[in-house]
Amino acid sequence: MAQLTLAEVEVTLTKEEIEYARKRLRREPNVLEWAMVDAEWSEHCSYKSSKPYLKLLPTKGKRIILGPGYDSGVVDIGGGYVVTAHIESHNHPSAIDPYGGAATGIGGVVRDILCMGTRPIAFLDSLRFGLIDKSPHSRWLFKHVVRGIADYGNCIGVPTVAGEVEFDESFEKNCLVDVVALGVGRRDDIVLAKASEPGDSVILVGGSTGRDGIHGVTFASRVLTDRSEDDRSAVQIPDPFTKKLIIEATLEATSTDHVHGLKDLGGGGLTCGLSEMADKGKTGIEMDISKVHLREKGLTPTEVMISESQERMVFIVGKIHEREICDIFEKYEVPYRKIGEVIKEKYVIVKEGERELARLPTEFLANAPIIWRKTKKSRRQMGRRKPKLPDDLTSILMRLLSSPNIASKEWVFRQYDHEVGVRTVVKPGQGDAAVLRLPNGKFVAVKADGNSSRCYVDPYIGSASCVAEACRNVVAVGAEPIATLDHCQFGDPNNPEVFWTFVETIKGIADACKRFSLPCIGGKVSFYNEDTETRTAIKPTAVIVVVGLVDEAKHITRSNFVEDDSVIVVGKTKSDLGGSEYYRLLDAFNGTPPSIDLGLEKRTLDAVLNSIRQGFVNSCHDVSKGGLAVALAEMCIDANVGAAVNLKRVQNMKLRDDELLFSESNSRFILSTKREKETLRFFSKRRIPAACVGDVKGDRLEIAMRKSKVSCRLEDMKEAYYKAIERCVE
């Protein structure tokens, strides 16, 4: 290799990092070594800015087998079984190539589940775009992201069972594409991403290595520019068919005892995969670059080491069982090559034949120096005056039902196979969370939630509220929350105000999780979600995934009203319209977000779950975007029946009628029951406000208040709710 100087190599390392590397190695690294360090120390791979703060999150719990730091979190669900879960984002790739970016996002997260030795059983997607009713660019991103997820997930036979979509102008250039995967397996079959036995073989399995995804991680670790479209080669190419074969081959291989370590190759390619496995196993790895199967001739060693070509896994296999494992790859016609072996010496060594090209200490390579960034409290414009009370609240409710943030996401989930696997019990659109059956006779419930408007006005309260909302959704289907994943997304961390929102967000999540006794089993931080063209960062966005467990089928509860039931509102409605959908509609965005009393939230969650377990509850829905009015409407629409309620019976009489209808106060549910008195007594005993407000009946939703009245025909609400998104994009 010709000796290039550092100035000629494209690295994104800071001056301090370059100095640190030279000092640690006591020599000048060569070009390949610089490229490897650059990839591994990128923000994307190293979490060098966020690591110290992520330690605030609680990660221990009686069910938790593995928490953050592995490819996916592992939760004990009893009977010898585990559930695995992981979240990934593919924001930068999707912003320039929505189809390929979203598809490879799914492809990446499924490998994280697979490399624990567990079978992927479900996906969720949490998507954010600009305003699709106004922007053709956002419509283009939205349509192709959904198609990318559909084509990939459907082909590999993993159902996409739930998710959420938010539209806000701050995501116009930087859409957010977060994908969650769940897996299930036997506790005994768990495999770790570790290379601990010197002498074991290192086998590269799956797709060939090409030039796609070169510099993917460093591309993801800077802001988008008007030249970013030239970076399309940094987006990987999806191949779901090969992935499906890899899934089956991997699960057959891990069901033997001979796979000692397993890791998927994602961000940072071979460099990150090998160095992280060696680091966890306190060993080294020596590999021969000429053994890697290539897609095309002429790749430089640097390209081979940092390529992010998809559908690749690295297996660490005991030498004597190598043949047995490779026979499985041959059955599925999956390409494989032995590329090296685990060594005692704690170095990652890259050779080409006999010639040594790179030699870096494992621990040095795998652990980037922490960057302590400045923070500065960010000031938002607050306290604009309350808008005037509109005359016609019925038409406001109809407009809310057809606003893309609230309207049914049926257009999206129709394109996803959400049934494959014959596990999906509560399907998209039927309840607040998806519910899937498990091999031990129990059920897992899962939901992802985010709310950028709230996080924008107050990142601490906003992110804590997201944890609360995701818990409410899981409780509403009758499940006990047992674990959470978090995904925090921001602009450029070099901006102290942006970094402050990150720190506040983590504190909010940590405090909520601690109060709810909810361990965090994994997560992700994504920075640099801004672009030079609009010069704006995205609104800070925390996406929270909560995993819950239902012990018995009879506890599973859906959100559709049951005819002739009484309607009960649980929780207190306050004047909480800051960051609400109602204010967005009136273009009165600012204000303080709904406060959250974490203790009250926890007691409410426990009480509602108990009332479901006692058999009082026929339907249950959390109250969030659009407030009580939208929640009532959704329960009517899902059930195809009307309701007549009087909100004067909800406690706080000082509220204006629009506040009563659309306030987004935390800690609230709507339930329906045939056992009204018992249910009310149950909640009053636990000091949780609850009131019976009316009955499920007829073919209209009628809401009476102090001064005004809302009355909508069921058919009109269905039309508004189901057709809105389709009308925007078709």
Next chain:
Amino acid sequence: MKVAVIQFPGSNCDLDTLHALRDVVRVETDLIWHKNFKDSSYDAAILPGGFSYGDHLRAGIIAAYSPAIASIKNMAKQNKPILGICNGFQILVESSLLPGALLRNSCLKFVCKWTRLRVETERSAFTKLYRKGENVRMPIAHNEGRYFIDEDTLSNLCRNDQIVFRFVGENPNGAIDDVAGICNEERNIVGLMPHPERASEKILGSDDGRKMFESMLNWLS
């Protein structure tokens, strides 16, 4: 009595179909890799749904050239029941075991939803236990499920009572004459786009599809 569920590279409803047969209907069933399939050991075969060979070239066409298809043709000659579900139906059509073609959905999108079907004939290996005219619910999930055939052959199929299922109410993929499933003249081979294995247990939304597997057992006994 022993049933084979044939696994092609890219099949993804193979385990679901195995579950419906083994755990719900309780019949001895093997999951067989397509290259290892020997027809003499089995009384019936099911080609499951999925994306065999990634739907490359055209859905079902590459699998139609698998050695397993020769064995399937052998079984067909012996009047053994053969069922193709979704991608399995596409494979049966591509290997000319059933007439017609399955085209891209008329909405040009993948569609996953529950559909209502009418059982058009009880005279097939997989519908013996239904009543003719009965309405059943089963989900679909496909991109290329629009059944198509020329008018003459269609009227032949109708005359021979070879239309097994039709969509009722909404036609979700634009199939000609609302066709959701058909059988061959000998009535032992059935192909359909909806997924009976996903509608075999009440907890999943319906157990209307289970009778297809039970009909198969009844036909064999």
